[in-house]
Each structure stands twice: as structure tokens, then as C-alpha cells.
Amino acid sequence: MPVLRDIVGHKQVIASLKYALTKSLVNHAYIFSGPVGIGKKTVGLAFAGTLLCRRGQGDACGECDDCTRSERGLHPDLHIIRPEGASIKISQLRAVQDSAAFTAFGTGRQVFLMEQAEKMTLAAANCFLKILEEPPAGIVFILVTDDPAGMLPTVLSRCQQYRFSPLSREEVMQVLANTGTGACYNINSVRVAAELSGGCPGRALTMLDGPDKRSAMLDLLMRIVRERPGSVFLPVNELVEREDLAEFINCLILFFRDVLIWQITGSTELMVNVDRHSYIVELANTYVKPEVMDILITVERASSLLASNVNQRLVLDYVLFKIAGQGDD
Ligand SMILES: [Zn+2]
Known part of the structure; x- marks a missing residue:
């Protein structure tokens, strides 16, 4: 799991998140939106890791117990919500309600990262809104979506929204190099993939692998x-x-x-x-x-x-x- 300081691009989003972290202005709910493969979830995970690290200030330390657990996907206060089948269902949000009622394990925070948040059913979205009406202390939602237009306006308006912009070709190439992918392919293929990716490193990776x-x-x-x-x-x-x-x-x-x-x-x-x-x-x-x-x-x-x-x-x-x-x- 990356730490915020190592993420390539998305400078404004990260600066704003870091500001909130250092000034104790962290919101209860965020929406990270942008095209597929742009890096929304990567930034979301790094932000979650930072929220749960007890040693870092404005960024995860990357070394403590919390960071190791987050890295392995085993942190008890980091919950990933994904569509079950075609949608995110109300039962999944009820489970969030239940676990939010328990005291958090370390930092006093619980982070719920929701992938493809636009896939919440109407009932699930209403349950989500209900949780936000009286949010348990320390709870943070990070909703990741490539289709914010597919979400309820009431959900959008209750969250702090960050729209992710495409990276430059050089930045995409930097991401490929950092993941070690760049070294597996000849430089021309990497250049072409970066060029065709539309600024989305995830798409460049798919192109190289596909x-x-x-x-x-x-x-x-x-x-x-x-x-x-x-x-x-x-x-x-x-x-x-x-x-x-x-x-x-x-x-x-x-x-x-x-x-x-x-x-x-x-x-x-x-x-x-x-x-x-x-x-x-x-x-x-x-x-x-x-x-x-x-x-x-x-x-x-x-x-x-x-x-x-x-x-x-x-x-x-x-x-x-x-x-x-x-x-x-
Ligand atoms: Zn740490």
C-alpha cells in the first residue's frame, strides 16, 4: 500500500487531504471520482492508511504496526466494501452500521473504503445517508467511483468530493517504473501504453498485460x-x-x-x-x-x-x- 508522499500526480488532491489531516479537519465522507485506472483507489488506500497510522503526521509512517496491518489488508479498522454481484446491498451497509457501533481498535478511527460506490442500491444509499445523519465518532467513508452521475444527489452533497485529473505521460511512465512494470517491457511499449492510457496508469498496465x-x-x-x-x-x-x-x-x-x-x-x-x-x-x-x-x-x-x-x-x-x-x- 502506498503512502501519500510516494504517489505520483494528483498533487492538489493530496495537498488538500494532508491539510485536513494536519489541521484535524477530516470529514466523515469523501467521494473520489475520475476515470477507470486513474488512481482513485490508490490514493484512497493511502489516505486510509494515514488515518489509521498512530505515528505519522499528515502521512502514514509506513513502518508501524498499523501501517503493516493496513498494508496487508488486515487492519481491523480498515473495511473495504465492494459490490456483491451487481450491486452494493443494504445488508452490507447494515454491517457497516454494526461495526461502526464498536469502538475502533487503535486511532479511534474506522475507515470504510467503498469501491464502485455508484452501485449502491437505493436502499443501501438511504442507509448510508442515515449513518451520516449521526455519524459515529471517528468514522470515515471514502467512496470511490468512476460514475458520480450514477449516484444520488443527496449522497453527493453529503460528501466532500475530489475529482481526479489525468496524469501526464511522464507521470504515467513514472508510475509504471515504480510498480516495476516498466522494467518488464521494452521502453517503446511503455511509452505507447503511457500515451494511449489517457493519463490513467491503471489502463496503461492493462494494455501492457493484455x-x-x-x-x-x-x-x-x-x-x-x-x-x-x-x-x-x-x-x-x-x-x-x-x-x-x-x-x-x-x-x-x-x-x-x-x-x-x-x-x-x-x-x-x-x-x-x-x-x-x-x-x-x-x-x-x-x-x-x-x-x-x-x-x-x-x-x-x-x-x-x-x-x-x-x-x-x-x-x-x-x-x-x-x-x-x-x-x-
Ligand atoms: Zn504508521
């Missing part, structure tokens, strides 16, 4: 490019079904950005996909510079369109036709 999606996506792209400008194969159906469509679009942006970099500088220095250099050169020889810029503008526009509620098929059609050289201007 199947090589970038290669699959590059294969698709090269099929379109090599068949152009005849009657091309356009994998619209294949793509529109994918959950990782945003990732695919992100890949496209990075590939074509590299193509432009190669066309302008003739050097790999600023490239992300250095390990796919031969493809980049092939693409650079296929398109003239204005075409590449046109594709980039189209794909970036598509990227923001796809983030809103648009007809994905239409947007994809337009992007793929543009790449195939059949886009209308």
Missing part, C-alpha cells in the same frame, strides 16, 4: 491503406461493436501524428510508435502532407464527437472513408 491491441489496430489500418483507393474493405461493423473504440481512435491519432512527424523531420526522435517505424514510413509514402493533416483533423474531431452521444457508425464511416482516400471535402 493482448497487443495496438498491433491488431495497426493491421486493420494497414489493410484499409493498402487497398485504397479502390473498393476498399471498411471494418465499420467490426469496429462499431468494440468497447475500446476510443482506444482505436487514439491509436489512429498517434499513428498519423507520427507520419506527419516523419514527413516533416525525417527523424524518429519525436515519434511514439518508434517500434512500428516501417509502417510509419509506408504511410508517409502513401499520403502527401496535406492529406495527413486532413486525416488528423478528421480523426481528432471524431474523437471528441465519439465522446458525446453521436451515431458512432456515421462518425466511423466518415473517418475510414477519409483514410481510404474517398472522403468528400
Whole structure:
């Protein structure tokens, strides 16, 4: 379990939490929200560890009995609540009520870290609100969610909210290095994963550990490019079904950005996909510079369109036709 001082990024959130810790302004309930893999739970656990450490001031000492127990997930005053099946149920919140009635073990605090808090049923959320009406002394809730909009407004308004912002690529790479993951992969893969992660180290880790999606996506792209400008194969159906469509679009942006970099500088220095250099050169020889810029503008526009509620098929059609050289201007 990390301590607050070792966490990469999220500086404002951590500064604010530390301020509350040193000034004895700790709240009864917090909401940590932000995209999947951004580090909300990591910060939540570090904060919980700090709340339970009797030796540290403003941060866990990382060495005492409390810290060792927290680290092992065995601290009697640190409770993790997760969905049981599809939801967090009222019985789980009743158990919280019961255990909150017992005196805490060490610091006089009890910390409840709730994962996927948006999955509380209505009854569970009402039970949670009831606990907060007369909170037992020393109780602290940390609600972690990537979908705060899916939570009751009354729950949101009773908690102090922290919204987590994406890390920079360098920070994501730093996290990968700290976890030891960076050393297991070649530096190019780490760079690409960091770039594609959208500032979420957890997503970068999943990408490195999971199947090589970038290669699959590059294969698709090269099929379109090599068949152009005849009657091309356009994998619209294949793509529109994918959950990782945003990732695919992100890949496209990075590939074509590299193509432009190669066309302008003739050097790999600023490239992300250095390990796919031969493809980049092939693409650079296929398109003239204005075409590449046109594709980039189209794909970036598509990227923001796809983030809103648009007809994905239409947007994809337009992007793929543009790449195939059949886009209308
Ligand atoms: Zn400690």
C-alpha cells in the first residue's frame, strides 16, 4: 500500500487531504471520482492508511504496526466494501452500521473504503445517508467511483468530493517504473501504453498485460491503406461493436501524428510508435502532407464527437472513408 508522499500526480488532491489531516479537519465522507485506472483507489488506500497510522503526521509512517496491518489488508479498522454481484446491498451497509457501533481498535478511527460506490442500491444509499445523519465518532467513508452521475444527489452533497485529473505521460511512465512494470517491457511499449492510457496508469498496465491491441489496430489500418483507393474493405461493423473504440481512435491519432512527424523531420526522435517505424514510413509514402493533416483533423474531431452521444457508425464511416482516400471535402 502506498503512502501519500510516494504517489505520483494528483498533487492538489493530496495537498488538500494532508491539510485536513494536519489541521484535524477530516470529514466523515469523501467521494473520489475520475476515470477507470486513474488512481482513485490508490490514493484512497493511502489516505486510509494515514488515518489509521498512530505515528505519522499528515502521512502514514509506513513502518508501524498499523501501517503493516493496513498494508496487508488486515487492519481491523480498515473495511473495504465492494459490490456483491451487481450491486452494493443494504445488508452490507447494515454491517457497516454494526461495526461502526464498536469502538475502533487503535486511532479511534474506522475507515470504510467503498469501491464502485455508484452501485449502491437505493436502499443501501438511504442507509448510508442515515449513518451520516449521526455519524459515529471517528468514522470515515471514502467512496470511490468512476460514475458520480450514477449516484444520488443527496449522497453527493453529503460528501466532500475530489475529482481526479489525468496524469501526464511522464507521470504515467513514472508510475509504471515504480510498480516495476516498466522494467518488464521494452521502453517503446511503455511509452505507447503511457500515451494511449489517457493519463490513467491503471489502463496503461492493462494494455501492457493484455493482448497487443495496438498491433491488431495497426493491421486493420494497414489493410484499409493498402487497398485504397479502390473498393476498399471498411471494418465499420467490426469496429462499431468494440468497447475500446476510443482506444482505436487514439491509436489512429498517434499513428498519423507520427507520419506527419516523419514527413516533416525525417527523424524518429519525436515519434511514439518508434517500434512500428516501417509502417510509419509506408504511410508517409502513401499520403502527401496535406492529406495527413486532413486525416488528423478528421480523426481528432471524431474523437471528441465519439465522446458525446453521436451515431458512432456515421462518425466511423466518415473517418475510414477519409483514410481510404474517398472522403468528400
Ligand atoms: Zn504508521
